[in-house]
Amino acid sequence: MPERTDHLGHLEHLDVRKTYKLFVGGAFPRSESGRSYAVRAADGSLLANAALASRKDARDAVVAARGALAGWAGTTAYNRGQVLYRVAEMLEGRRAQFAEEVAAAEGLRAGAARRTVDASVDRLVWYAGWSDKVAQVLGASNPVAGPYFNFSVPEPTGVVAVLAPQSSSLLGLVSVVAPVVVTGNTVVVVASEERPLPAVDLAEVLATADVPPGALNVLTGRTSELAPVLAGHMDVDGIDLTGADPSSRAELERLAAANVKRVVATDEDLARTPSLRRLRAFVEIKTVWHPVGI
Amino acid sequence: MTAPLAGPWSPDVATSDAALRRFLHGLPGVDQVGAEARAAMLATRSIKREAKMWALDTAVSMIDLTTLEGADTPGKVAAMCAKARRPDPTDPTVPAVAAVCVYPDLVRVAVEEVSGSPVAVASVATAFPSGRASMAVKLADVRDALDAGAQEIDMVIDRGAFLAGRYGQVYEEVRAVREAVGSALLKVILETGELATYDNVQRAAWLSMLAGADFVKTSTGKVSPAATRPVAVVLLGAVRDFMQAGGRRVGVKVAGGIRTAKEAVSYLVVVRETAGEEWLTPDAFRIGASTLLNDLLMQRTKQRTGFYSGRDYFTID
Numbered sequence: 001m002p003e004r005t006d007h008l009g010h011l012e013h014l015d016v017r018k019t020y021k022l023f024v025g026g027a028f029p030r031s032e033s034g035r036s037y038a039v040r041a042a043d044g045s046l047l048a049n050a051a052l053a054s055r056k057d058a059r060d061a062v063v064a065a066r067g068a069l070a071g072w073a074g075t076t077a078y079n080r081g082q083v084l085y086r087v088a089e090m091l092e093g094r095r096a097q098f099a100e101e102v103a104a105a106e107g108l109r110a111g112a113a114r115r116t117v118d119a120s121v122d123r124l125v126w127y128a129g130w131s132d133k134v135a136q137v138l139g140a141s142n143p144v145a146g147p148y149f150n151f152s153v154p155e156p157t158g159v160v161a162v163l164a165p166q167s168s169s170l171l172g173l174v175s176v177v178a179p180v181v182v183t184g185n186t187v188v189v190v191a192s193e194e195r196p197l198p199a200v201d202l203a204e205v206l207a208t209a210d211v212p213p214g215a216l217n218v219l220t221g222r223t224s225e226l227a228p229v230l231a232g233h234m235d236v237d238g239i240d241l242t243g244a245d246p247s248s249r250a251e252l253e254r255l256a257a258a259n260v261k262r263v264v265a266t267d268e269d270l271a272r273t274p275s276l277r278r279l280r281a282f283v284e285i286k287t288v289w290h291p292v293g294i
Numbered sequence: 295m296t297a298p299l300a301g302p303w304s305p306d307v308a309t310s311d312a313a314l315r316r317f318l319h320g321l322p323g324v325d326q327v328g329a330e331a332r333a334a335m336l337a338t339r340s341i342k343r344e345a346k347m348w349a350l351d352t353a354v355s356m357i358d359l360t361t362l363e364g365a366d367t368p369g370k371v372a373a374m375c376a377k378a379r380r381p382d383p384t385d386p387t388v389p390a391v392a393a394v395c396v397y398p399d400l401v402r403v404a405v406e407e408v409s410g411s412p413v414a415v416a417s418v419a420t421a422f423p424s425g426r427a428s429m430a431v432k433l434a435d436v437r438d439a440l441d442a443g444a445q446e447i448d449m450v451i452d453r454g455a456f457l458a459g460r461y462g463q464v465y466e467e468v469r470a471v472r473e474a475v476g477s478a479l480l481k482v483i484l485e486t487g488e489l490a491t492y493d494n495v496q497r498a499a500w501l502s503m504l505a506g507a508d509f510v511k512t513s514t515g516k517v518s519p520a521a522t523r524p525v526a527v528v529l530l531g532a533v534r535d536f537m538q539a540g541g542r543r544v545g546v547k548v549a550g551g552i553r554t555a556k557e558a559v560s561y562l563v564v565v566r567e568t569a570g571e572e573w574l575t576p577d578a579f580r581i582g583a584s585t586l587l588n589d590l591l592m593q594r595t596k597q598r599t600g601f602y603s604g605r606d607y608f609t610i611d
Contacts, residue, residue, distance in 0.1 A: 235606070236604075
């Protein structure tokens with residue numbers, strides 16, 4: 001970008017280039033490996049350098065997510081919904097910036113980019129609303145032949161790794177992350193490899209939107225490098241393979257089997273109106289018996 | 295870093311309070327900035343693959359697995375002892391830890407649980423952790439632990455007396471406990487977090503070594519800051535100088551706040567680079583810890599299998 005000068009040729013404003021970093025445990029560290037990679041716009045021009053996360057960054061993110069799990073899962077569903085609403089509010093407030101980012105990343109026209117951002121905000125609100133309703137829909141009070149109450153209650157799976165879709169940098173990301181977070185899981189998300197910048201900006205929104213540190217962690221880098229680490233990690237309870245290369249899915253599922261991770265691998269169109277499917281993906285239904293009258 | 299001690303010293307430096315003070319204040323001063331910079335520099339060293347595996351196993355074998363809570367029960371001590379003998383039930387190649395460390399009243403339980411294994415039983419004594427009791431009470435505390443079968447005694451020094459400059463009194467207390475302890479191992483807790491300066495840490499270390507300590511130990515674990523790398527640099531420098539000046543080989547125990555394998559390995563680097571390789575054994579270097587062991591086992595599993603492990607796969611305490 002050319003520097004602006006006044007009529008005497010004096011510099012009016014020096015561009016401050018933004019450093020895109022990771023989002024781990026509520027902080028914005030660089031990759032521990034010190035690596036970064038060039039992120040290009042859809043037209044091939046250089047947008048910025050993003051952090052190239054290493055396997056150790058993935059491990060640190062899992063540690064942060066595990067640490068945050070008890071707190072986030074223990075928060076009331078109402079409260080989790082409020083936090084997600086807040087994220088939507090903050091995103092709404094930065095519409096213009098996100099529209100610009102999405103337009104550059106995905107090569108969309110301004111109008112289409114704005115609509116994508118609006119759809120992302122809507123998506124967050126939609127999932128936020130489900131927060132304290134999902135238990136009614138997925139849970140049940142079961143009829144049993146005896147003096148007992150019998151309840152089935154959805155509970156979060158735990159630490160979930162999400163490989164965000166590669167093409168849709170913001171709407172796709174929000175569509176895969178929001179349902180996992182709102183049901184009380186903590187998340188390590190690997191952003192789109194070629195289009196990671198909206199994800200890092202979203203992390204800045206999360207950091208100021210009362211999302212507890214570690215509940216949602218964002219890594220940027222090579223999906224093919226990070227996916228096997230997360231799939232094989234024994235302290236990750238579930239993995240969403242949406243953004244994985246289809247040819248690598250079988251191997252990732254094999255790695256995930258080591259600790260019986262819950263695996264989601266679908267090719268649905270994320271731009272369409274969502275269903276309950278993703279909300280159901282990372283919850284465990286726990287059934288408890290309770291004697292009547294106590 | 296401390297320079298090797300200039301001039302000879304003899305055991306008579308402790309004949310009087312004044313002589314002891316002259317000697318301790320005549321020790322070369324500790325360069326605070328230098329010690330911290332060196333500790334920070336050593337902490338950045340990267341240990342990989344076979345060396346890391348060795349370091350993890352060595353660190354496990356140096357642990358004094360500790361529980362010093364008001365809520366300790368015989369059951370908890372028994373569980374801890376089982377873990378001390380066989381840290382990872384799925385992997386017999388993991389060495390046993392060096393010792394378990396408990397309060398005197400639980401020594402008997404621990405002795406029974408570790409019998410027939412190489413694990414020693416250590417007990418804190420002398421009115422741990424504050425050390426605020428009369429000499430008679432402190433010695434009774436020590437005898438209690440020994441009678442119950444403790445092979446190692448972790449005593450605390452009277453920091454109040456030390457900071458008030460009554461070095462002779464502290465020296466006599468360590469001497470008296472040394473005599474009471476006999477052939478058992480004596481570790482002297484300096485509680486470096488309360489000593490304010492590295493010069494004081496060095497003086498307390500020398501005083502303890504002169505009085506007959508087998509180990510100098512950083513902290514009780516009840517005061518923050520507990521063990522820090524710069525303090526370890528100072529203590530390891532002191533034990534090295536003591537040996538070079540014609541003394542015995544005194545060990546160092548770091549305790550309190552060491553929770554990750556990475557930190558433990560960085561302490562081993564400090565040991566190797568400050569005191570030397572001959573201190574890299576459980577006879578001369580110990581790590582007092584409880585949660586550290588699980589992290590070491592987790593990292594070990596990662597080295598062995600190639601996959602990061604999780605807390606779910608190891609026993610809680």
